[in-house]
Amino acid sequence: MGPELLPGRVVALQANFCLVSLDGDALLGAAVRLLCTRRSRLDKSGQQVCVGDRVAVGAIDWGARRGAVVGLEPRHNLLPRPAVANVSRVVVVVALAEPRLDPLQLTRFLITAEATGQPVQVVLSKADLLPAGEVRDWCRRLEGWGYGATAVSTRNGEGLEALRQQLHQPGIAVLCGPSGVGKSSLLNALAPSLELRVATVSGRLRRGRHTTRHVELFALAPGALVADSPGFNTPSLPSDPQTLAAAFPELQARLSTTPCRFANCRHQDDPGCSMGDSWDRRALFARCLEEVEALAGAAARSGRAGQGGRGLRQRGDRLEPLLDPQLRRSSRRSRRQAEAQDLPGADPELSSPDLEG
Ligand SMILES: Nc1nc2c(ncn2[C@@H]2O[C@H](COP(=O)(O)OP(=O)(O)O)[C@@H](O)[C@H]2O)c(=O)[nH]1
Ligand SMILES: [Mg+2]
Ligand SMILES: [Zn+2]
Structure with a gap:
């Protein structure tokens, strides 16, 4: 001592x-x-x-x-789930296939990532499973959302050198995304000495099964740390519409030059909306907005000022909101809502092992 x-x-x-x-x-x-x-x-x-x-x-x-x-x-910042402090950038990894790319799920991951205030990029994995033209289309689509996207494959090596260079920068990069998309496989390909556990594809769903149980930092190069994290499939949304809108780069880019007529514009074909009605993520934004508004309304009705000031507690690898007792004694319906929100009513580790990976 x-x-x-x-x-x-x-x-x-x-x-x-x-x-x-x-x-x-x-x-x-x-x-x-x-x-x-x-x-x-x-x-x-x-x-x-x-x-x-x-x-x-x-x-x-x-x-x-x-x-x-x-x-x-x-702390400089905190990614709430997986709980990682002092993040320098967030790399959202989604598979182009197996499991199929779900734009709403990807959007929810991007929203969570944006909450750190740090640069966010996308990795489209399993590029070997789609024709090159479709892969390019996805990359262009992501650029339209305001994100740099790198298509990669651990099977044929595509994009690995580019990703290696992106990750060999000082600070902490967090790889997050649904289970089974190949996050651990990617880190193993970049740094074989890590020997991270990788799932075997399971059954008809062709999804990876639990492997990565805890978030952990690895050094890819001196000072270049990367976090591999367990997958979870439904990141929660922010508690108010303004924070939600701030997490859509294409919306912010437009509004910074051409504000909508009304400050509380919902960007859903509202009068004087500068987004118009043809932006790619309009329907995805609408889905998220409805959910945020419904939750904010429920919070207001239960006598709270909104969920913005709620506490966080550590649970396994994540920080999760402290629920008030009223929400705990929730009906089946609101518990399903909680499930959609990833609240503790539905611990994926207990209810659906497929969610962790
Ligand atoms: N076709 C294809 N499968 C991959 C690729 N990378 C990983 N996989 C498979 O995807 C499954 C899940 O991989 P894993 O790294 O555990 O995913 P994680 O849950 O995101 O860490 C495994 O069966 C891998 O063999 C890839 O580039 N192409
Ligand atoms: Mg993993
Ligand atoms: Zn608008």
Whole structure:
């Protein structure tokens, strides 16, 4: 045991412990990782340590490679699910096929990613399963949404060099997306020494099955960290329409030069709407907007000011909203709604193993 306090970064959570990679790895030639105790609450604000956090480690036992997290640096940002702090960019991975690309699901992942305020890019995986023309069409479509898209395949190597270059940048990149799209396979292709577990395709659904159980940070290059995360299929939406609209780059690009006539425009063919009625994601935006408005209405009716100020708690790899007791005693109908929202009424690990991967 020594009296020293050393800085490091949380790279994984394991039950009541966290794995901290100490700074200065380059000097020592290999990552020094300590298994550290973590208090459930580090300070009065009730903050919990999560992957990506910068921490100070004390009470170090070098022989046993143990320590204790004694301090937490302020976060620059937080991706709520998978819970990763201090993210530099978010890479949303969806398969072009197996499972079929669902534009609404992709949009929900993009909305979650935009909440970090960091650059967001798309990776279209399993490009070997679609004709090249269709792959190009998807890339162009994504560009129209305001996203750079890279088509990749671990089967024929397409796009892997481009992705490697995109990921070999300082900071934390998070790969997120539905289960079975090939996130772990991609990281294995980029850095075979990681030996991440990859699903075998299961049954008729041709979807991957559970493999990646916890979010974990890996070093692709010195200073270039990437998080592999368990898949989950229905990211939740923001609590108010303004935040939702802010997560659609094509909408923001247009409004920044040509605002709509009314500030509360719903961009659904409203009078004076500068989006017009022919933008690609209009129907997808409408679906999300209806859901956000319905939830905001339900929250208002249950006597709350909206869900914006709700607390978060750590649960497994994710932070999830604290529900008030009224919502917990929910009817079957609102529980289905919760399921659509990924709220704790429906833990995919318990109800549908296929969701995690
Ligand atoms: N056809 C095809 N299948 C792939 C590709 N990459 C991964 N897979 C398969 O997709 C399944 C899920 O892969 P996995 O990496 O576990 O996905 P994850 O859940 O996103 O981490 C596995 O059966 C992989 O063999 C690819 O480029 N093309
Ligand atoms: Mg995986
Ligand atoms: Zn409008």
